[in-house]
Amino acid sequence: MNKQRRNVLKTCSGAALMSLLAAAGIIAPGIALAEWNKAAFDAKSMADTLKALGAGTPADSKDVQVTGPDIAENGAVVPVGVSSTLPNVTMVAILIEKNPNALAASFTLPEGTEANVQTRVKMGQTSNVYALVKSDGKFFMATKEIKVTLGGCGG
Amino acid sequence: MATNPMKIRATNKDGVTEVKVLVSHEMETGQRKDASGAIVPAWFITELTAKHNDRLVLAGELGTAVSKNPYLAFRFKGGAKGDKISVSWKDNKGESRTDEAAIA
Known part of the structure; x- marks a missing residue:
């Protein structure tokens, strides 16, 4: 090294x-x-995270979808996806309300990349999962509750 | 420290390329304790970028909440069979890795 x-x-x-x-x-x-947004990833609550991302109070939108299981048996591996039909999406982020740090991941999408990202996240407990999308400079959000039967943090 | 290669699969269908990446990484949160009760230090990927030929198609920032051996899938317009997809990541210890694959 x-x-x-x-x-x-x-x-x-x-x-x-x-x-x-x-x-x-x-x-x-x-x-x-890309400079890692430490403030956003260190933020504990949803409100602080949104502030650190510069998102303010995003409007709920039907054009943003969070995909994932209704019940996750294993909180260490929860497949979550974000997709949106909004135009000019430049950023998507996945937030998990009840995790120690709400922000799980954020993605910057250059032109030509579709607003459709899937990944796997850890969840400590049953929580609302938020998808945050930036479209035309405005922020939009959608929610889905995912129930966790076995937490993924600790052990 | 040795890093293991990523698995990258890219397929083009009707002008849209779907890329699936499986990264080999511990993604330690820094909240877990080992058998003696000491906290296992955080060790996770912070940044991940994907390029089609030399054009950036995705820039991601990850937190500790992303699962061990992160999986990522995304789609972009364009791309043709045989084009190069390269994915790079960097973790909070300054370790980094780049792997390449061709669109199938």
Whole structure:
């Protein structure tokens, strides 16, 4: 493992320096562009997470769908999907209300990528799962309750 | 630390490419305790990007709530048989990996 590279990544947080590194081919450019939103992932409650994402209070929308099981037997692996028919979707995020940190994942979708993302998440307990979608600069949300019979956090 | 390769499957149908990725990663939350009661430190993927040839098609930020050995599926318009799909991830320890696959 290249220790020096780690230190470089740790000590430089400036975007300019990161892009310089990217240009030099030290780190993959795509990764350098996205800066992990620590505030959003550290936020505990739904409201704080939405604030950290800059989403304010999203409107409920019928054009956003959360897919997943009604009952998940194993909270460690819950298949969850987000899809939307709204135009110009640039971002989708999955939030789990009762997890220690609400935000599970967020995805930036460049033009041409469909608003249809599936993944698997961990759920500590039965909770509402929210799909947050940014369309034309506005945020929309949909909810689905997923019951968990065996939690996925702890053990 | 050695990282294991991702499984990437990309298929094109009617002009839309569906990409499925299975990443091999512990995704430790930092909330679990080991047998002696010490907290297992968090170790998880923070960023994941996917490219079609050299065009970015997905940029994801993941939290600890994503399952162990994360699975991800998404679709984008365009892409043709034989085109290159590359997926890269980076974790909170600074580890990273890139794997490639061709659209089938």
